[in-house]
Amino acid sequence: MKIRHVYRTADLDMARAALNAARSVGVGRDAVMLVARSDIELDAISNDYKEADSDSTPAAIKGVIAGGVTGLLLDLTAVVLTPMAPTLAGVGIAALAGASIGGMAATIFGAALPDPVRQAFRDEIKAGRILLVTDTDNALQQIAGPVIEATGATRLPFEHATLAVR
Numbered sequence: 001m002k003i004r005h006v007y008r009t010a011d012l013d014m015a016r017a018a019l020n021a022a023r024s025v026g027v028g029r030d031a032v033m034l035v036a037r038s039d040i041e042l043d044a045i046s047n048d049y050k051e052a053d054s055d056s057t058p059a060a061i062k063g064v065i066a067g068g069v070t071g072l073l074l075d076l077t078a079v080v081l082t083p084m085a086p087t088l089a090g091v092g093i094a095a096l097a098g099a100s101i102g103g104m105a106a107t108i109f110g111a112a113l114p115d116p117v118r119q120a121f122r123d124e125i126k127a128g129r130i131l132l133v134t135d136t137d138n139a140l141q142q143i144a145g146p147v148i149e150a151t152g153a154t155r156l157p158f159e160h161a162t163l164a165v166r
Helices: 012-024 038-044 056-081 088-111 116-120 122-126 138-149
Strands: 002-009 032-035 130-136 154-162
Touching: 002 012, 002 116, 002 138, 012 032, 012 130, 012 138, 116 122, 116 154, 130 138, 138 154
Parallel strands: none
Antiparallel strands: 002 130, 002 154, 032 130
């Protein structure tokens, strides 16, 4: 399981040094990102390293599952309770429709929620600091953490399991 860790850097040079340090010890390109104020991100951070997560991917997964199960259960209930029961094909169609609607609704609502890192460290970001975010397993974190901190980056109190979907 990968855990998300956050480091604070004072400026862009320190952020780049910390990012390069993480990459040098094996943190993959898709497992390291930078979070900053929007003006800093637009002007100075490559799109490859921008952290632009919202809750949309996890919300979509949950919505598809919940919608599909709900559609399936409602249609199976209709099969059992009505004398003119829908066909089994209808059961499948209802499950797919529920999954589609649930996924779409959850994605829309999830996209409106800001990323947990941005929520937790809003003041740091607003002050112009750049955050380095890593998604690593425990073994790699034991190696990467000290190397990142050696660049002057400060580890912040944030450890959350992540899907690492980017």
